[in-house]
Amino acid sequence: MFFEWGIHQRRFVWLVVTVLAANRTSEKPITPEMYHRIGSVTKTFTATLLLQAAGDGLLSLDDTIDQYIKGVPNGDEITLRQLATMTSGVATYSETRVFPGDPGADVHKVWKPEELVKIGIKDSPLFDPGTEFNYSNTNYVLLGLVLEQVTGESMGELTRKQIIEPLDLKDTSFPTIEATSLPDPHAQGYTLQGQSSGEKPRNATDWTASWTWTAGIMISTVDDLLVYGRALGTGKGLLSPTQQQERIDSLASDVPPFDQPPLEGDFGYGLGLMKEHGWIGHSGVIAGYNTALYYNQELDAVLVVETSSDIFSGDCPEERPTTKGGPKGTPCDLPASRTFKALARALGEPAPAAAQ
Numbered sequence: 001m002f003f004e005w006g007i008h009q010r011r012f013v014w015l016v017v018t019v020l021a022a023n024r025t026s027e028k029p030i031t032p033e034m035y036h037r038i039g040s041v042t043k044t045f046t047a048t049l050l051l052q053a054a055g056d057g058l059l060s061l062d063d064t065i066d067q068y069i070k071g072v073p074n075g076d077e078i079t080l081r082q083l084a085t086m087t088s089g090v091a092t093y094s095e096t097r098v099f100p101g102d103p104g105a106d107v108h109k110v111w112k113p114e115e116l117v118k119i120g121i122k123d124s125p126l127f128d129p130g131t132e133f134n135y136s137n138t139n140y141v142l143l144g145l146v147l148e149q150v151t152g153e154s155m156g157e158l159t160r161k162q163i164i165e166p167l168d169l170k171d172t173s174f175p176t177i178e179a180t181s182l183p184d185p186h187a188q189g190y191t192l193q194g195q196s197s198g199e200k201p202r203n204a205t206d207w208t209a210s211w212t213w214t215a216g217i218m219i220s221t222v223d224d225l226l227v228y229g230r231a232l233g234t235g236k237g238l239l240s241p242t243q244q245q246e247r248i249d250s251l252a253s254d255v256p257p258f259d260q261p262p263l264e265g266d267f268g269y270g271l272g273l274m275k276e277h278g279w280i281g282h283s284g285v286i287a288g289y290n291t292a293l294y295y296n297q298e299l300d301a302v303l304v305v306e307t308s309s310d311i312f313s314g315d316c317p318e319e320r321p322t323t324k325g326g327p328k329g330t331p332c333d334l335p336a337s338r339t340f341k342a343l344a345r346a347l348g349e350p351a352p353a354a355a356q
Contacts, residue, residue, distance in 0.1 A: 035183045040215060048238050053151065057268040073124045082129050089128060093119035099119075101218075107287075113144060161229075171183075180206045203324065223273075251275040288310060290307045
């Protein structure tokens with residue numbers, strides 16, 4: 001584990017990177033410029049593009065999904081806003097029999113977005129739109145398809161033009177669904193997905209990420225995420241002040257359904273953002289990699305944690321495999337999440353609760 005502390009944009013930004021090694025064979029350590037898969041942090045990009053499209057008059061967050069895509073159960077009631085806030089009732093394709101474990105039975109299969117949606121809607125609806133919360137990758141794949149339709153651009157081009165280039169994110173990309181390799185230099189990613197506790201981790205570096213698309217396919221570096229995290233938390237360079245306030249307001253824990261279990265207390269999931277105890281941002285998990293990206297307005301601080309492992313540790317249930325000889329007597333958690341919480345506590349600010 002190593003720590004790097006730095007100053008960014010004239011304000012203190014705290015950065016921590018933690019790994020066992022960038023490569024288990026060579027034991028070469030990870031460095032901040034290495035590329036990582038950022039998993040569901042991609043959702044923050046997708047939701048930002050959705051808000052930008054609304055600001056440009058290309059769509060309304062209160063449009064129903066059937067105005068763009070037919071065949072979604074309750075599609076004449078589900079709004080784009082509900083898709084973005086995970087309150088649509090559309091099931092997540094990644095928890096079906098076709099996906100017994102991320103990224104599915106075939107780690108090299110190229111999944112098309114339309115295939116993913118078809119799987120997700122087969123188990124839908126889970127509940128009436130707007131009445132409950134359910135974290136669903138299908139929601140964000142649907143939003144990606146809507147954005148391509150209203151803009152006439154591919155999601156890769158749209159992300160590059162609207163976010164990556166304006167923020168000068170030199171090492172961030174939205175790869176094609178066919179791409180499997182990470183740019184150099186990159187850390188090797190290790191996972192126990194599809195295995196049992198105590199087994200030797202598998203190298204998932206070149207596994208397909210196509211199954212995530214606009215829900216989790218992007219690649220970035222710590223340096224870029226520091227810049228992006230500040231823009232995400234403040235809206236500067238991404239959204240108008242009015243839109244950013246709308247985004248922050250969507251996180252309120254007293255707004256239904258966030259007053260219902262398990263989303264109790266100072267927690268919210270809004271328009272592509274997570275919130276707890278003053279930290280806003282998103283985490284990301286994909287085979288071999290784990291990311292935490294959060295901004296704290298009171299501290300004006302961005303925290304980025306990147307790990308080359310998505311392996312849980314602690315007192316985990318049987319369905320969450322851990323490595324042999326891992327720590328006991330501590331809550332089950334992911335490596336980036338655990339490190340982020342420790343750093344947040346060191347800063348005197350609470351951090352998101354352990355994974356459930």
